[in-house]
Amino acid sequence: EEVCLRAYASVSEARAGIGRYLTFCNRGRPHSSLDGKTPDQACFNQPMPEAVAA
Secondary structure (H helix, E strand, O other): OHHHHOOOOOHHHHHHHHHHHHHHHHHOOOEHHHOOEOHHHHHHOOOOOOOOOO
């Protein structure tokens, strides 16, 4: 999703953007296959975040 929607000006810009996206997917985006938990919650018993950014 991240890479297809963006045109990066440099490799460092791409790395930063992809890193932010992966952090969002792992920490802030619930997955239905994980019973509504984020991957971090499912793997590391992390508490639910108070607010999830869209």
